[in-house]
Amino acid sequence: MTALATSTKRIRFLIAVRPGFISPPLFAHMAATLDHISNSRIDLNIVPGGIPGDLERLGENLDHDQRYDRASEFIEVCRKLWENQEPVVFRGKTISIDGAICSPTPNKTPGFYIGGASEKAMDLCANQGDAYLSWIMPRNILVKHLSQMQAKSKSRNRIVKYGLRTHIIVRENEAKAWEAAEELLSVASPKVMAQRKSQSGITEMVGRSMQERNQNMHRDTKYLWNGISSVRVNCGTALVGDLEQVSEELLEYWKLGIDEFILSGYPHLEECRRVSRELLPLVQQKIETEKQKLN
Numbered sequence: 001m002t003a004l005a006t007s008t009k010r011i012r013f014l015i016a017v018r019p020g021f022i023s024p025p026l027f028a029h030m031a032a033t034l035d036h037i038s039n040s041r042i043d044l045n046i047v048p049g050g051i052p053g054d055l056e057r058l059g060e061n062l063d064h065d066q067r068y069d070r071a072s073e074f075i076e077v078c079r080k081l082w083e084n085q086e087p088v089v090f091r092g093k094t095i096s097i098d099g100a101i102c103s104p105t106p107n108k109t110p111g112f113y114i115g116g117a118s119e120k121a122m123d124l125c126a127n128q129g130d131a132y133l134s135w136i137m138p139r140n141i142l143v144k145h146l147s148q149m150q151a152k153s154k155s156r157n158r159i160v161k162y163g164l165r166t167h168i169i170v171r172e173n174e175a176k177a178w179e180a181a182e183e184l185l186s187v188a189s190p191k192v193m194a195q196r197k198s199q200s201g202i203t204e205m206v207g208r209s210m211q212e213r214n215q216n217m218h219r220d221t222k223y224l225w226n227g228i229s230s231v232r233v234n235c236g237t238a239l240v241g242d243l244e245q246v247s248e249e250l251l252e253y254w255k256l257g258i259d260e261f262i263l264s265g266y267p268h269l270e271e272c273r274r275v276s277r278e279l280l281p282l283v284q285q286k287i288e289t290e291k292q293k294l295n
Contacts, residue, residue, distance in 0.1 A: 167238035
């Protein structure tokens with residue numbers, strides 16, 4: 001990450017962090033240092049949850065709700081260390097520190113991004129988060145999550161941003177886009193696909209279990225394709241279509257209240273070039289046009 005920060009100027013880094021596997025004072029110091037190196041281009045994605053079995057293999061022994069309580073204390077401790085020059089003493093349910101100091105402190109406090117569809121996840125974001133992240137899903141379902149999150153943050157007199165995570169498969173026409181989608185699965189390892197199928201439904205992660213309900217169907221809506229769930233966990237849905245179709249879909253999600261899009265595709269380098277050069281300018285143009293209409 002340090003190497004990327006020193007060799008780039010514009011890109012922002014969203015760093016995933018699992019509270020419990022690193023001490024809060026040590027992490028706060030590392031993040032503050034990276035803030036200086038990157039000229040304040042980092043944000044933090046707090047990840048309290050996980051795939052059943054993975055956390056236990058790493059020595060985790062807290063249940064779902066306890067992990068979210070720890071994440072809340074983790075964020076609180078980091079902010080205290082960044083905001084105070086004096087030694088910090090903290091006594092929580094899961095975290096205790098005695099006289100910790102963070103030097104240097106960040107030039108700009110990194111934003112905390114929090115995802116999850118459970119009540120505990122939304123409460124954590126409403127209390128401590130700067131942005132609420134969601135995997136892409138049909139808009140009639142997503143709007144319910146956004147409304148719930150907005151109500152929670154409003155009741156706490158807080159404002160959070162909203163981010164949407166999705167894969168993108170975009171081509172010059174719709175037929176070629178769907179061909180590209182099917183090609184991804186055609187070269188997937190049968191062993192991996194069998195393993196993923198055996199894991200389906202065995203999760204306490206609310207958002208992930210929602211995605212997996214449609215895994216066998218693959219098509220969630222006209223342009224949403226869930227096939228990637230066959231080979232990877234978590235974000236397994238893609239927007240599929242031509243440039244006009246995909247840009248219109250992203251615009252509609254923006255109209256729902258999405259502030260930021262976290263996009264990806266396979267293979268990474270080729271799709272990064274395609275999306276950044278062909279899709280994003282069109283999306284930005286459409287959003288600017290909509291903003292002018294609102295004004």
